[in-house]
Structure formats: C-alpha cells, structure tokens
Amino acid sequence: MKILVCITHVPDTTSKIAFTDNNTQFDKTGVQYIIGPYDDYALARAVELKEQSSGTITVINVGEAETEPTLRKALAIGADDAIRVNAAPKDSFFVANQIAAIAKEGNYDLIMMGRESIDFNSGVVHGMVAELLGIPCLSPVMTLDIDGTTAKMTREIEGGKESLEAELPLVLGCQEPIAEWKIPNMRGIMTARSKPLHVVEPSDDSARTKLNNYELPAAKGAVKMIDANNVSELVDLLKNEAKVI
Amino acid sequence: MSVLVFIEISEGTVKKTSLEAVSYASGIDSAVTAIAFGQADEAALQSAGAAGATKILHVSDAKYNEGNIQAYASAIAKAAANESADTVVLANSSLGDPVAARLAIKMNASLASQVVELPDTSNGFTVKRSIYTGKAFAHVDLTEGKRVIGIKKNAASIKEDGGTATIEAFTPDDQAGDFKVKILSQEKATGDVLLPEAEIVVSGGRGLKGPENWGMIEDLAKTLGAATACSKPVSDMDWRPHHEHVGQTGIKVAPSLYIAVGISGAIQHLAGVNASKVIVVINKDEEAPFFKAADYGIVGDAFEVVPKLTEALKAINS
Numbered sequence A: 001m002k003i004l005v006c007i008t009h010v011p012d013t014t015s016k017i018a019f020t021d022n023n024t025q026f027d028k029t030g031v032q033y034i035i036g037p038y039d040d041y042a043l044a045r046a047v048e049l050k051e052q053s054s055g056t057i058t059v060i061n062v063g064e065a066e067t068e069p070t071l072r073k074a075l076a077i078g079a080d081d082a083i084r085v086n087a088a089p090k091d092s093f094f095v096a097n098q099i100a101a102i103a104k105e106g107n108y109d110l111i112m113m114g115r116e117s118i119d120f121n122s123g124v125v126h127g128m129v130a131e132l133l134g135i136p137c138l139s140p141v142m143t144l145d146i147d148g149t150t151a152k153m154t155r156e157i158e159g160g161k162e163s164l165e166a167e168l169p170l171v172l173g174c175q176e177p178i179a180e181w182k183i184p185n186m187r188g189i190m191t192a193r194s195k196p197l198h199v200v201e202p203s204d205d206s207a208r209t210k211l212n213n214y215e216l217p218a219a220k221g222a223v224k225m226i227d228a229n230n231v232s233e234l235v236d237l238l239k240n241e242a243k244v245i
Numbered sequence B: 001m002s003v004l005v006f007i008e009i010s011e012g013t014v015k016k017t018s019l020e021a022v023s024y025a026s027g028i029d030s031a032v033t034a035i036a037f038g039q040a041d042e043a044a045l046q047s048a049g050a051a052g053a054t055k056i057l058h059v060s061d062a063k064y065n066e067g068n069i070q071a072y073a074s075a076i077a078k079a080a081a082n083e084s085a086d087t088v089v090l091a092n093s094s095l096g097d098p099v100a101a102r103l104a105i106k107m108n109a110s111l112a113s114q115v116v117e118l119p120d121t122s123n124g125f126t127v128k129r130s131i132y133t134g135k136a137f138a139h140v141d142l143t144e145g146k147r148v149i150g151i152k153k154n155a156a157s158i159k160e161d162g163g164t165a166t167i168e169a170f171t172p173d174d175q176a177g178d179f180k181v182k183i184l185s186q187e188k189a190t191g192d193v194l195l196p197e198a199e200i201v202v203s204g205g206r207g208l209k210g211p212e213n214w215g216m217i218e219d220l221a222k223t224l225g226a227a228t229a230c231s232k233p234v235s236d237m238d239w240r241p242h243h244e245h246v247g248q249t250g251i252k253v254a255p256s257l258y259i260a261v262g263i264s265g266a267i268q269h270l271a272g273v274n275a276s277k278v279i280v281v282i283n284k285d286e287e288a289p290f291f292k293a294a295d296y297g298i299v300g301d302a303f304e305v306v307p308k309l310t311e312a313l314k315a316i317n318s
C-alpha cells in the first residue's frame, strides 16, 4: 500500500500568537514549530498500517526550507521519504493544488492528513484534494482499518459518530483516537538523516484568496471571584449581570 | 448578487447554526435561497423563512437523508448554477466543512472558513475569520467572482422577522461517483442538546476523578438546558465519549455560558472555548490557570459546589 501523509508545519500549541509589521506578518520570535497535532495522528496511523501489512509512506509539506526539520521529524517517526513543495503556502486552494499534483503522479492508495491545520483551522484541504482527484474524502476520521482494497472507518458527526466503508483510493482527514502520537526513537532519528527528502517546485501558482492583515482579540476583563459558600451570588450575577441564564 | 445557503436538518428541524447562516446571508443580499436535504415538514423548513430565506429548495429523496458529502456538494453546485448564485453560505460543521471544500473546487470559488462577521464589500469582498484556534483573526480578500463562506457560530444572530419562503422540490442530478462511500450506521445521542449548537455548556475535567462522578455534571446541565463537554484526558480515558471533548484537538464551542468544573485551563483546552461569551470556573486550586480566562470563578471542591449550584438554580426556576 502506498500512503501519502500531508504534514503541516505549525506553531506549537502553547505559542503566544503575535504579529509584526503593522499586523501583516506572523511574529516567529521564540515560536517552536511542530508537526500539526492532527497530522501527527494521521502519520501515526499510517505507520501502524505499514507495520501491519507493508508498503511505503511518503510525507509531503508545502513550505519553504524552514519546514525541513518538521519533515525530518516525520521521517524519524516512520515515513520512508519526504517531498517538500518549495513555496510559501498562499491559501488552502494553493496547497490542495500542489498536493493533488503530487498525488496524481504517485498513485497513492491513501492520502491522509489532519482534520485541520492548527494555524488556519479551515479543515478543507483534504476535501479539495479529493475533489481535484475525483475521489471520496472523509473527515474527521476516528478509526481506520484496511481490508484488502476496502477501508472501514468511523467519522465523528455532531453528537455521535458514523461507520463508513469505501474503496481505495481515498483522502482522509484524521483525528484522535485513530492512533496515539508516536515519539521518534534514537534509531528513527538516526535513519531519518539519510532518508530522501525531495524538493520540487510548485506546479501551479494560483490562489483564490489574499490575506490582508491580522488582528488580536480584545483582552478579557478581570475575573470576579465568588465565595464557595455563596453560590446564589453566582446565580444572581449570571442572571442579572451577565444575562446568560 | 444572489446567495444560496446550505441548511442542515437534524431530527426534523433546521439546525440553529444553519439559521444563523441564513440570517448572515440575508445581510449580504435580500434574495436568499436555502437548500435542505432530508426529512423536514413545511413548518420546520419555514424557520429558515423567518430567518431570512425567500426561497427554499428541498431535496426529499431519501437517498440524501444521511449526509452524503459528495452528493450534497454536487447538488448544491447545481442549485447555485440554477439560481445564478455567486455566493454560497453554510455553517461550519463536520458536514458543512467537507461539503464546502468540494463545492469551492466545483464552482472555482474563493473559500473562507471560520468567518465571524458580515463581509466588508466596500472594496471587493473581505471577510474576517478566526485563526490560530480563536487566538487571532485574519482579514481575507475573496478574490474570485464566486465564493463559498463557512461561518462560525455567532457570526450572525438569527432573525425571526423574515417572511414566508416559497418551498420548491429540488432534484439533484445523480453523479455516478457520488455515492461511493457507504454509510453503514449512525450513532447519535438523541434528545440531548448538541454540543456545537449549545447556548450553555457544562464541562468536566480530570478533577472529577472518574466517570461515576458525572451525575452531578449532568444534573447541572439538565437544570440549565445545557450540553455536557469534557477535557481531552477525560475522553482519552474513556470517561466520556469523544464527541464531548473540547479544545485545540476537539470540538470548538462558542456558547453564551461555559462552566468549567475541575479543569485546569491548559492553553490547548482554552483554545476550544475562548469564543464563549461568559466563562465560569470552579476549581479547588486558586492558582489554576483557567481563572485568568474566566469571567466568574469559585475556588472550592467541585463535589460540594456543583450540587449547591444546581440547587440554587432550581430554586430560581421554580
């Protein structure tokens, strides 16, 4: 089985979000970059599937040279090779176009990624890639098992879940509990250094949105503390001050 | 400009977030067509009329009952072409998002998701959207002639003074590939308040010690007509079902009132709840980081405070 796992290179979940240049640039000062947590789930499940049967895992990122350590980490976790499409991601459409072009060439059985990136949270790249390839896409997928050429999955829906079945090839947006995050071991880290990381140029330059500027939310007011022996005061405040009950 | 809205039906009624999408659309244009799939009677569909729809296209073919992503996207694309709609609006959800993605490709449209307010059309078409899981916003130009807009909860308030919409049956063209995914079964908590839609959410964390202690959380939720939620470790340990997990890697909620019980307030948890209007934190540790993000706080043992709070709420209700 050939699996393509799409990896986002995103600020660590504890990062302080700030902007520079008149709110037009993301402030990278002191920010640690990680594999998107949802992509990390997708990758972990891909590695398990490979261990169960056999096959190859290629990881792909659309990004500039700074994302290579993130791709190396994915190689250390268990991917066989990596592709970096050498371009700053302009928008979801731009990224989906690059991934679809690579996917077409590679004839993958499964294209897996996180349900959403944690920087833009759009949750649409998987659906766009699938539409560009003319194949089904499911997201957010919580369990995945492969039986021959059939994938059995559960997908989260509002207030519950559904069980699904579809034939490969498929595009999947993944979330927990599809697998547990894998931490690279020493051997993985050593071998990752020599695994191939191909850099390719973007196949298409078009984007369909343009980002103007950023804005931070207004700061929250101070918390009002209420004595634990006086919960009726809380009820009164919620009713008459906050007016939410 | 003409606007089409994809509205979701749940248990025979139009979802509240979909009504918000209709009212949002009516802020862009006065002629709003809605498209709905699945079983709903006329009175239920007319809630979209009240919210601002002038026409409703109803797909009642049972094949479309279950939320078939590809089939919905094809049908909506056809409806958009028929209605000459250059803008499609929908509510962000586990169905809306994948439909929006495919639709944007089919329509060659600009796509914006997580949009929080009406567009600025003074110079082009610019939307404000949430990014970094609620920690910031971006102002984005939708540069194509057509656009698909996914709105976040509370992007618009639901109008009730719209009119009566004309309801038309709508027949999609069946595309061969659109039903390739087989939906084997669906498990849904029925009757409960859906978490992403809820106005009030009562959420429990690891401080509750075990699943057997959720009774008091459910009692409090019931008293408030609230949905229940939990932190990630709680769903990881299977104390609660996964669809209740809120935060960075779970559901993002935006209720009027979020009550957090025995949750420390890790930054990843806050990311999923920071769009709440009012946050109440009950924690026995006065140093818990959640208090910094709260509007009201009680330092105390949940096992004492929560039952007392439920009693006090019952007292004002009766």
Ligand SMILES: Cc1cc2nc3c(=O)[nH]c(=O)nc-3n(C[C@H](O)[C@H](O)[C@H](O)COP(=O)(O)OP(=O)(O)OC[C@H]3O[C@@H](n4cnc5c(N)ncnc54)[C@H](O)[C@@H]3O)c2cc1C
Binding pocket: A013, A037, B204, B205, B206, B207, B208, B230, B231, B232, B233, B234, B245, B246, B247, B248, B249, B250, B261, B262, B263, B264, B265, B266, B267, B268, B269, B272, B282, B283, B284, B285, B288, B300, B301, B302, B303
């Ligand atoms: C990449 C990543 C993504 C993550 N995504 C999420 C996410 O989506 N959602 C999420 O929730 N977490 C997420 N986490 C985990 C997060 O960092 C925290 O570990 C988690 O939120 C802690 O859950 P908790 O508050 O329930 O537990 P704890 O941190 O253990 O807190 C328990 C709290 O209960 C209080 N307490 C104990 N006993 C009582 C009592 N009797 N009465 C009152 N209070 C009591 C304690 O004082 C403490 O504050 C993520 C982490 C990572 C690294």
